[in-house]
Amino acid sequence: MRPLSPSVRLGILALTCIVIVLIALITSGANPAQVLTTLLTDSFRSPTAFADTLKRFCPYMILGVAVFWALRAGLFNIGVEGQFLMGGMTGTVVALQVGGIGGVLLGAVAGMVVGAAWALPAAWIRAYRGGHEVISTIMLNMIAFQLSNHLVAGPIMDPDAGFPTTRTLGPQDMLGGVPVGPITVNWALILAFGFVVAFGWWLRKTVAGYELSVVGANPTAGSFAGIDVKRTTFAALLASGAIAGFGGGLQAVAFEGRFYMGFSTGYGFDALGVAILAGGNPIGIIPSAFAYSLLQQGSLAVQTLHVPPGIATLILSLLVVLFSAIRYGKVGHANG
């Protein structure tokens, strides 16, 4: 088989993706242009819609950093979803017990600790036992689903509620925000912005950040240069879990105010896409997280056009694949 040139190859892939999306849009019976417009612009329709978009934007940024951090060390933290759930659940319970601004702080910190604890087995197995982190974090995710669903339907459930949820935090027990025009920008969102920028600075300007990138790029070279590769790997997964758990705690005390079955709408899995779409620069997490928030918000609105919400996931999955193909596609001989 004669190898095709990389650009032709990418062209074929892009065309396939476009055709799949077009087929989906046309068979749905709605006007394709209208569906796309709704998907992309629904967030700006009303202050409520924009506030809902921001509520997604915040965890996407924080979890995006969590995934990016591990990815820089060459590790796939698929467990972000489970760490986020465990952090959110613990954060809610702690904030409910403590209350006030102390509850907010302790809730977020408790989320961080539990997130790190949930990543600990994966970090240890990867760094010191040689087991692949993708498999262990998938297993830990499944256990986190089971455990959080079990607890929220029993021990920590609000007995007066008709469905699995904890009690709700009062407004005085939650993180406030700054009013900007008709909407309130939560402090959590500002924190998330600062966090992404700080992470970008840390990665580029500190020794620890540099060591992380070296281990990810070439662990053998790293160990010759005197970097403790095992320790760096261990620390990277632990930090990734801590950030994801912190994101969960923050989501509870800033936006949700309670933990319930369905607390995460798959933020952790989407965050993998957010980090991949961000490209090589951590600052890229901001636009890529925003794109994710827009499309997910729009996916709710397209239902009024009788288009199923799955269309957004479908488009995002193709975007992730296409974008990765562009990044990876430097070489291209058919038979390697």
Added chain:
Amino acid sequence: MGKWGTPMVDMSFITNWLMFAAILGLAALGGMFSERSGIVNIALEGMMLMSACVTALVGGTSGSPIIGLIAGLVSACLLGVAHWALTQFYRLDHIVSGMGINLFAYGATNFIALSFIKPEVPDQFLPIPVYFWCALIALAASWFIFNRMRAGLRLLAIGEDPDKARTTGIEPVQVRLWALVFAGILCGLSGALVVTNSGGFGDNLTAGRGFIALAALILGGWRPVSVAVACLAFAAFEAAQIQFQGSPILGYQLPAAFWKSLPFLITLIALAGLMGRTKAPAGLGKM
């Protein structure tokens, strides 16, 4: 009511056990073809989900359960071939490609089910024993292929060291295509069994069974018979969870979540090397 409160074993336990074992076994064997050829496959879940949805849709609309199943298998194979093309030609990281396929399957099945599956059209499925036979044949066939057939040995050679295999004149990329088609057929059968058992398609119907199958594949050390044993064990946990729901065992009330978590917990312990080491194919993830 006997001495133990509930009878320890009855017919529904056995049928549930066989059912879950067949679902896991088919998918895990599918994963084995892929991973032994060197392609990491976390997309088992996505292939199963796609096949479950398409089997229900086409079976219902065409009125023929056979056509439904074939369409389901083809859809799963297409995802398998997509994984092959993305990892072999576009050089995507195998995890990224697998994740993309899982996401795609989740979105696409939600879209297809809500757009096209009409609740008033009765579903058409093949009888469940058909799948039991398929699972048994798949197990025997994979044992035979990997132990007795030239093609199977070539596949193993590629999975261990693609460069050495290449020097003997084997084309890894071509063999991997067939491996992924096999993976698609087996995961497709597994997904079709899931939807047959539940009687209709719904969002995320496979509910992580593809990942349990992946766990069984690892626990079984990528070998057909050991993988089948791991699947039987995991299926027993799931069947036991249904059997013992709400009834105390030796005085303890174990929540359903415990039984459901057990396969994952055991796999974690095995991954930590606390149950003896299993050896992954050496060339896993290599070109």
